[in-house]
Amino acid sequence: MSNENGMGPGQIVKVLIGIVVFLVVAITLLAKLATSGFNVDAEVMTNESVAARLKPVGDSVAADAPPGSRTGEQVFQAVCITCHGNGLLGSPKFGDAAAWGPRIAKGFATLVQHALSGFNAMPARGGNATLTDSEVARAVAYMANAGGAKFAAPQADASGASATSASAPAAAAAALDPNVVGKKIYESVCVACHQAGVSGAPKFGDKAAWAVRLKPGLDEVQKIATKGLNAMPPKGGYSGSDAEFRAAIEYMVNNSK
Numbered sequence: 001m002s003n004e005n006g007m008g009p010g011q012i013v014k015v016l017i018g019i020v021v022f023l024v025v026a027i028t029l030l031a032k033l034a035t036s037g038f039n040v041d042a043e044v045m046t047n048e049s050v051a052a053r054l055k056p057v058g059d060s061v062a063a064d065a066p067p068g069s070r071t072g073e074q075v076f077q078a079v080c081i082t083c084h085g086n087g088l089l090g091s092p093k094f095g096d097a098a099a100w101g102p103r104i105a106k107g108f109a110t111l112v113q114h115a116l117s118g119f120n121a122m123p124a125r126g127g128n129a130t131l132t133d134s135e136v137a138r139a140v141a142y143m144a145n146a147g148g149a150k151f152a153a154p155q156a157d158a159s160g161a162s163a164t165s166a167s168a169p170a171a172a173a174a175a176l177d178p179n180v181v182g183k184k185i186y187e188s189v190c191v192a193c194h195q196a197g198v199s200g201a202p203k204f205g206d207k208a209a210w211a212v213r214l215k216p217g218l219d220e221v222q223k224i225a226t227k228g229l230n231a232m233p234p235k236g237g238y239s240g241s242d243a244e245f246r247a248a249i250e251y252m253v254n255n256s257k
């Protein structure tokens with residue numbers, strides 16, 4: 001009679017066993033979840049996963065956003081995160097104020113210059129040549145600010161005349177000696193066409209040819225040459241920073257006056 005509506009002692013024991021079994025299963029599952037979480041971290045450092053993480057370097061970034069317009073965060077997410085996301089190769093890790101402190105102390109211009117030209121295991125432009133100077137600068141500001149800095153990121157790109165004078169790369173340009181940096185680039189890249197005047201290139205040392213080119217001013221000439229002009233490829237095919245390219249132009253121009 002008593003077993004018809006309520007539970008007898010046998011059923012209570014069964015329910016208790018059920019609860020215990022459920023708890024054991026749940027705890028086992030949770031434990032598995034936690035350990036597999038750690039396994040993912042451990043796998044991060046295997047050769048294959050490191051290679052896979054390095055792979056996107058050099059691929060095009062945020063294809064939907066036109067070059068020059070990408071924000072610091074977009075550039076970080078697409079390129080820099082490969083190493084700076086977890087401190088790969090000894091890079092200062094994103095958000096790690098202790099790691100970024102001594103970097104930030106170098107000043108924004110130096111950090112941007114190092115990010116543009118490369119610095120030890122840090123590849124130039126994080127290994128992605130499609131990044132413009134101001135995009136790299138914005139990514140530097142984004143990362144450094146997450147590590148405790150208060151850098152103002154350059155907004156407009158160098159293709160807009162407004163940004164060139166204010167941005168850090170332009171400030172760094174002043175420090176690049178045309179007779180050292182510019183000469184080296186000229187002799188390795190520009191010489192191919194500008195030495196002999198291939199395809200109508202203004203010849204090195206040809207005052208008359210250069211005087212015509214220089215009428216709109218050096219900044220304008222740099223803009224034209226950066227974009228490319230007929231047989232002149234963008235930046236003359238040079239893949240380094242705008243500041244370095246400027247030094248190469250100045251080297252040619254200074255020797256053609």
Ligand code: HEC
Pocket residue numbers: 057075076079080081082083084088089090091092103106110111112114115119120121122123125126127131136139140
């Ligand atoms: C392939 C790995 C890798 C990628 C990708 C990478 N970095 Fe780095 N980065 C490093 C390493 C390693 C260092 C530390 C170099 C050192 O101090 O010897 C570093 C250091 C830096 C520094 C500090 C330089 C200094 O003077 O202390 C800046 C700034 C920086 N990276 C910016 C960037 C930006 C911006 C990007 C993305 C556009 C990027 N990095 C992508 C590896 C990388």
Ligand code: HEC
Pocket residue numbers: 185186189190191192193194198199200201202213220221222224225229230231232233235236237238245248249
């Ligand atoms: C493949 C050949 C080639 C290479 C390499 C090359 N140039 Fe040129 N460059 C030209 C040609 C051709 C012109 C003239 C284009 C025209 O007016 O149609 C030119 C024009 C220029 C001009 C004048 C732009 C203007 O406003 O009229 C500058 C500045 C310049 N180049 C800089 C450089 C620099 C700096 C390098 C090396 C980093 C370089 N070029 C490499 C072919 C080249």
